[in-house]
Amino acid sequence: MSWIFGGKKQEQQPQQAPVEDNRQATNRLGFDPSQISDVSTILGSVGVDPTRLHPLAGLDKEIEFLDLDEEKLATLEGTGNGLLPSRGWTDDLCYGAGSVYVSGLAFGGLRGFSEGLKHLPVGKVDPVTNEVRAVPFKLKLNTILNQVTKHGPHMGNSAGVLAIMYNLIDSSLDNLRGKHDDLNSLAAGALSGALFKSSSGVKPMGYSAGVMTLAAAAWCGFKKYLI
């Protein structure tokens, strides 16, 4: 769990006093250092304890020392104020795209659900008996599911692509400027919005850039004041 509470503390054992008499050394090491003639004297003694090889190795603890390097958090100035601690731009990209896609999918799915409810098939009038034939439940369900699967992924895809562009530009700006601040977020929002609508003219580009800048500003404010 060290990824959520920050890096782990590395305790160091106090240095042994360099000068000690032979008896102390014999007690500690299991052999007398002044009587050594070859290596097998050391290896044959009982005092060799692997946990004392290196204090940092932490061999008496769990296996977690192996992943000290894997769990290193991002070191850029200004990082670490997000919802989750980040290990670098890949984490930002994956979490950003994932969460935005899922929220877009949910939002679009809800919209599709309401569209489907609006356009439910109505029963036909039977020409022989003049009665209204009830629409089977399966047909109604299919209508709603079709609308959900039409609107949900569409909105999710657009939102996810926007999030990818935003995060890529944001990380590039962070690395160019050497720090992670709100200005980068706003610029990344504007650029990604403009790029998203770049094939449909200047005016939509401007609108989309404005909306994305606002969204980036909202995200920055959320990070700053609500967390």
Add this chain to the structure above:
Amino acid sequence: MSTPEADHSRDPCPIVILNDFGGAFSMGVIGGCVWHGIKGFRNSPYGERRIGAISAIKARAPVVGGNFGTWGGLFSFYDCSIKAIRKREDAWNAIIAGFCVGGSLAIRGGPRHTFNSAVTCACVLGVFEGVGMMFQRYMAWANKPVAMPIPDQPQSAPLGA
């Protein structure tokens, strides 16, 4: 966090679903840009090749990304659920998760289609896991620890304090 077989380079379970989802989606979008860019370029008439590539990317790359993302996210979701239920991490988790993903994605095609798709997916994941395990064994065999030779000859000069 004390199981030695756990993968410590990934985040813990409920939150890793978002990470996998986003990773798979990004991979799909970027790969889809390359794939459909080339396809749109080649399938457009001369003079409209660049615009054809761009419109193909716009129309198709997010869809590829969405398909990848759905697959990866669902897989991660099932993987986490199965881990929580079985309380262990082994190759069967991936295979069962693959079965569930294949079934879920084909659920609207009727029970027969659902089952076939689930079994296909489980087989594919089984092959992946098998190849991964073989590779792991090979790596373990290739990098196996070698015992240090013990020198018997007395050193020329005694190590001393």
